[in-house]
Amino acid sequence: MPEYEAVIGLEVHVQLSTKSKLFCSCPNTFGQPPNTNTCEVCAGMPGALPRVNAEAVHYAALVGLATNCTINQSSVFARKNYFYPDLPSGYQISQFDLPICEHGWLEIDAGQGPKKIGITRIHMENDAGKNIHSQADNRSYCDLNRAGTPLVEIVSEPDMRSSAEVVAYLKSLYSIVTYLGVCDGNMEEGNFRCDANVSIRPRGQKELGTRTELKNVNSFRNVARAIDYEIARQSDILDDGGSIRQETRLYDADKNVTAGMRGKEEAHDYRYFPDPDQLPVVISDETLAAWKAELPELPAARLKRFLEMTKLPVEEGEVLVESRAMADFFEEAARKANPRKVANYILGPLLRELKASGKPVAECGLSPAALAELVNIVDGGLISAKIANDIFPDLMKEGAMPKAYVEAKGLAQVSDTGVIDQAVDKVIAANPAEVEAYKGGKTKLLSFFMGQVMRETKGKANPGMVSGLLKKKLGG
Ligand code: ADP
Numbered sequence: 001m002p003e004y005e006a007v008i009g010l011e012v013h014v015q016l017s018t019k020s021k022l023f024c025s026c027p028n029t030f031g032q033p034p035n036t037n038t039c040e041v042c043a044g045m046p047g048a049l050p051r052v053n054a055e056a057v058h059y060a061a062l063v064g065l066a067t068n069c070t071i072n073q074s075s076v077f078a079r080k081n082y083f084y085p086d087l088p089s090g091y092q093i094s095q096f097d098l099p100i101c102e103h104g105w106l107e108i109d110a111g112q113g114p115k116k117i118g119i120t121r122i123h124m125e126n127d128a129g130k131n132i133h134s135q136a137d138n139r140s141y142c143d144l145n146r147a148g149t150p151l152v153e154i155v156s157e158p159d160m161r162s163s164a165e166v167v168a169y170l171k172s173l174y175s176i177v178t179y180l181g182v183c184d185g186n187m188e189e190g191n192f193r194c195d196a197n198v199s200i201r202p203r204g205q206k207e208l209g210t211r212t213e214l215k216n217v218n219s220f221r222n223v224a225r226a227i228d229y230e231i232a233r234q235s236d237i238l239d240d241g242g243s244i245r246q247e248t249r250l251y252d253a254d255k256n257v258t259a260g261m262r263g264k265e266e267a268h269d270y271r272y273f274p275d276p277d278q279l280p281v282v283i284s285d286e287t288l289a290a291w292k293a294e295l296p297e298l299p300a301a302r303l304k305r306f307l308e309m310t311k312l313p314v315e316e317g318e319v320l321v322e323s324r325a326m327a328d329f330f331e332e333a334a335r336k337a338n339p340r341k342v343a344n345y346i347l348g349p350l351l352r353e354l355k356a357s358g359k360p361v362a363e364c365g366l367s368p369a370a371l372a373e374l375v376n377i378v379d380g381g382l383i384s385a386k387i388a389n390d391i392f393p394d395l396m397k398e399g400a401m402p403k404a405y406v407e408a409k410g411l412a413q414v415s416d417t418g419v420i421d422q423a424v425d426k427v428i429a430a431n432p433a434e435v436e437a438y439k440g441g442k443t444k445l446l447s448f449f450m451g452q453v454m455r456e457t458k459g460k461a462n463p464g465m466v467s468g469l470l471k472k473k474l475g476g
């Protein structure tokens, strides 16, 4: 049996978070009662005149700029003709020959060093409505609220070779569109979803194998599982002397299998032609320059900078830049306190508490300024690191400033020599056997004594002073 190599190309649909839909002024919102957020354009009425939303063009261009694309300063909308009940006009308004962005790339690292994944094109298009097939009353319904929602489709080159590379690419793209603020990133609502085209070929062969297309997989984990399943399925077929049918397949996450849905349409089946209702989308030099200038620092660049600031390993740095809100939080706190220590509090207790409460960092009770203050009062010796960890959940819950909180609760660290001296003496007197063993060479017992003194002082003794005094008195 030959050894196979997988070849994967992705079509990612990103819903743009514009205020209104792509070709009408209906609000671009989710969750209304069926068919209440529609107009004659959404409903594809004859004679309705769709007019393109400038904000959507702006957002699409930002995605292209952030993914190293060429921006076509004149791009063209085309009709993609097909019949489906959730598309009453009988055509989707998309882009074909001249999309708004082309020839880009993204750099990913799936653990084997950096690799560039080509982006063939990014085009704008409107979403269709939704058919709802009710089992309860054995009817089908059509809800057009989603019709006309603005999407960009980001089409990659068939450059990925494993599900791990696919996940790295998707995560990178996801963080870019959410950093740009052009997509809310809600994957449950389908606002970032992908079709994965998968083929295999004997390793070393240049020609691409026949692909299947896995439709609308909407979590990183499921994409990886669906692709791995599909690679195994295709390998089995070829090993048995069979051939792959070019088709669209659906992934069933519960059963972890893919199943054939329909044969693949070819582009000519859609009879693309320029939409006569639409003028070319023209972007002037001035506008393009202004959009370039407004690009924020992107996750890859930010990660690099954060790694230099903190000297953290890459995987931990990646957590800090996962969302723009998180990166902003870290950055603001790190301006006022030791960055590495700030990062450690975020990666440890802060994320733990957020996870437990199910809240995003934007709703974190502790402000970046408060986190910086906490780091600084530990550094300055007002409280021990242990106390800081102990009070962390309360600080988050109460949204309190650490210094005031510590003072109000009487938790300030004791650096009073007299008090510590007394506690050390007490502990030494109470543990003669351990003292004997320590003097006999079991110096590891120091941590035992430390623990006892800390308990004696309710965790408030200055640990540096305690260990110094212990060593002196025990003769270490
Ligand atoms: P469509 O799905 O509309 O027919 P394309 O033919 O442009 O669109 O291809 C869509 C995606 O399929 C692209 O991401 C491309 O990289 C990928 N692709 C094309 N051929 C193959 C192949 N043989 N194996 C894997 N991916 C492929």
Ligand code: MG
Residues within 6 Å of the ligand: 011, 195, 213
């Ligand atoms: Mg496709």
Ligand code: ZN
Residues within 6 Å of the ligand: 021, 024, 025, 026, 037, 038, 039, 040, 041, 042, 043, 148
């Ligand atoms: Zn409308």
